[in-house]
Amino acid sequence: MPGHFTFYTEEIKNNQAVFSESESKHMVQVLRYSQGDTIEFTNGKGTIFKGSLLEANRKSVVAKVEEKTTSDIPDTVLVLGILKSSDRMETVVEKCVELGINTIHLMPSENSERKKVNLDKLYKTAIAAMKQSHGNYLPSIKVSSIQEIIQEYGDKLMLAHCRDGFKALPKVLNRDSIICVGPEGDFSEKEIDLFKVAKATEISLGKRILRAETAAIAAITLANLNA
Amino acid sequence: MPGHFTFYTEEIKNNQAVFSESESKHMVQVLRYSQGDTIEFTNGKGTIFKGSLLEANRKSVVAKVEEKTTSDIPDTVLVLGILKSSDRMETVVEKCVELGINTIHLMPSENSERKKVNLDKLYKTAIAAMKQSHGNYLPSIKVSSIQEIIQEYGDKLMLAHCRDGFKALPKVLNRDSIICVGPEGDFSEKEIDLFKVAKATEISLGKRILRAETAAIAAITLANLNA
Secondary structure, three states: OOOOOEEEOOOEEOOEEEOOHHHHHHHHHHOOOOOOOEEEEEOOEOEEEEEEEEEEEOOEEEEEEEEEEEOOOOOOEEEEEOOOOHHHHHHHHHHHHHHOOOEEEEEOOOOOOOOOOOHHHHHHHHHHHHHHOOOOEOOEEEEOOHHHHHHHHHHHEEEEOOOOOOOEOHHHOOOOOEEEEOOOOOOOHHHHHHHHHOOOEEEOOOOOOOOHHHHHHHHHHHHHHOO | OOOOOEEEOOOEEOOEEEEOHHHHHHHHHHOOOOOOOEEEEEOOEOEEEEEEEEEEEOOEEEEEEEEEEEOOOOOOEEEEEOOOOHHHHHHHHHHHHHHOOOEEEEEOOOOOOOOOOOHHHHHHHHHHHHHHOOOOEOOEEEEOOHHHHHHHHHHHEEEEOOOOOOOEOHHHOOOOOEEEEOOOOOOOHHHHHHHHHOOOEEEOOOOOOOOHHHHHHHHHHHHHHOO
């Protein structure tokens, strides 16, 4: 089944790629790859490799690198208030990886009912989405406070919130955008004020009220596909 | 909790709105509304009403219409190959209703593993999304063959598929667009040929390979939010 998935490993040395136990199991036990088969894989850092399997057992797969292609990595960044539903956070991660994303910051907002995040599970979702969509980049996913976010990005932040006021149109979004979307119930007034003091650009995502995860997916779509 | 939901009923006569048993239960038992409370509701056909509850028991709620506002209804149409996962079809319906959609055609494609659809369940998802996002329009959701679709829309169809060839950029999408997205595994060659004979416009959704439901959500986002 060549081309069906792009597998993932960061362990690539001397033209040999070693796959983790879970990747090996998926490849050998689920997808029935065997020695000599050709696969496509990525290091999650912008490079896609082609290679043939030197060893193929379900605990360990080793491939010989035969070709590599490096392409651009995505620049878009998402800041998302931590959502109550971990399923909905997984949906955001999945869709963002497909559409192209560099970094996802999960921010414990005043209105976040949940404060903790299972990053392992979100990384698993991200890896699955990257493999499925033949992606070349595994985003960094981390929990960051509003202070850390403002310090890192300052006036580059694009703030999509539901309160009234003047807002830029969605066409301002582009591949370098740093997009902020609140949790269910939106960012708090205090948080919006902090973003405004940092000179974030307030943007509109249309007249309709979108769920937090829909707003995030819509903004990442526009950032990546605005012509 | 006024303003938290926009409720839904089509039974509005002589300035009185009567709600179904499930809407009544949601309003009274779950959200604890009682007689005299003010609610917002829609007929799903473009009008938002405000009114106060004359009767509020969990089998039947009646409201007196006090205000009404009519606004534009969405024009965007989605044709989606029937997906294997009904969860993923529900996600598409939910996001499309939030973003704004007039009609969703579910098309039994040659590559659709599933041929039947639970329309009742999808309508429930659509109603919930409309209520949650304070929408004013409940789309029509139906199963349509490729022949019916081509006959209805012909050269107005915008075809997003993954095969190679010249494609228009996402910026051609706008609020009147009729967008076609295949199921998992895409439309078949034969289906793509039928669309081409009908003079559909082939469009690109970027270089990445998107899952069927991500492509649908991305295209509807662009159609509604392209400036």
